[in-house]
Amino acid sequence: MLRNGQAGVVGERAWKWGRVPEHPGFRNMSRSYVPHFIHWLGSPPNFYRFAGNVRPWLMAAALVCAVIGLYGGLVLAPPDYQQGDAYRIIFIHVPSAWMSLFIYAAMAIAGLVALVWRVKLAEVIAMECAPIGAAFTLITLLTGSLWGKPMWGTWWTWGARLTSELVLFFLYLGVIGLYNAFEDRRRGARAASLLALVGIVNLPIVHYSVVWWNTLHQGSTVNLFGHSSIAPSMLWPLLVMALATHLYFFASILGRARTGLLSLESGKQWVRQLVTDTSR
């Protein structure tokens, strides 16, 4: 994937690999591929092409995992001793909840890079994370309601876990709204990134809400380190669905980021060429 001696396209961050830039630290840097690759990826046309190639594979993998996970959860896994078949909502509710938090963290990190380093790609990625994160948060809230009504006896309660997850949803909407309120997309992205970063305090609140406060929502079932209080036949479909949702997120963000880059770089030669030459 590395091009040697190939001049980059005319643009802000053209990397001319034929000439190594005269940077005092550069010669001392070990010639590992990863930093080179990340720099290469930071250039919009490179990212655009890379993302376009990888995306279908990620989506295919996501679908395969989803089929396996859903079969394991809906067909193979036995009913729960306490909740009967109603617990099967876990296979979409919990992975979606995990994604709502993971995507927020990714958005905040990309937002930090956008704010401090002003990298265009980071701005695009941060802003495009928001709708996907909002989608997973919405799924979490709605499936949680549908699970709560038969099991707890209520669609909603203002306990710490549910309320903080709802706050997360509003934070996502806030980021989307703030971004779209600006004429200048770059300034809008920076403002929205600041909001995203500020909202990161909500993440430990969501996660530890069931530990710090008495709530209706039960504590954690799956623990990264230590004992998970779920039968193996129920755990593996849950983990497979978690993988499926992660793969889906990466496929989705790559697609959205491509469109975002086209929009941001619309005056550039590589975009004009892309739009007129091909029919895509």
Place this chain on the structure above:
Amino acid sequence: MNPVRKRRLIVTLLILGAVAIATGLSVFALQRNMTYLYSPTEVDAGKAPNGHPFRLGGIVKEGSVHRVPGTLTTDFVITDRFQNIPVTYTGILPDLFRVGQSTITTGTMQNGTFVATKVLAKHDATYMPPQVAQAIAKAKEEHKTGDGGRVAGAQK
């Protein structure tokens, strides 16, 4: 890192830190208002608000559930193994309501009895097939007099 970026980073982190502290302080200060439920011990100690509804949380005491015949009224006792509070509720109880189960009821104290307008069942974070649950219950019975140690075949 060049000085401009360093400045941006520091400003961002300062804002973030300020918000984190503000949130932490607010949450801490609002603890009493944010109290989701009161235990029987707290209600007995008078910590629960007088006059307006609050949530009482505890376990349904064994042998305390009585359904008043001819009506939808159920009387039971909520306990936290230290104090007991009698509860009366008219309405349909959730599927998971049963003796020994964690329950959260909303209502008011009237003459020593908690008159509930809403009864919610809480469930734990354990998921297992019925056969495993039965095996564990049976093993617990057999080990009742003994050490109460870990059951063989406990899951992951």
Place this chain on the structure above:
Amino acid sequence: MTQFFAMGGYAVYVWPAYAVFFIVLAWDWFAPALRRRRLTRQLRGRIARERTRSARAARAEVTT
């Protein structure tokens, strides 16, 4: 089979939950495509207008 769809009596909660999952993610997958199509259409239009404008300017230079 009917047992599967009945979900132990909780079908009215379980299946709508799964429907929410698929519908929301389907929206997330397909909605950006519309935005992208609109964008490429706008860009092509802009480029075409610039071309006619520059062609017109070139012709004007020649005739004067």
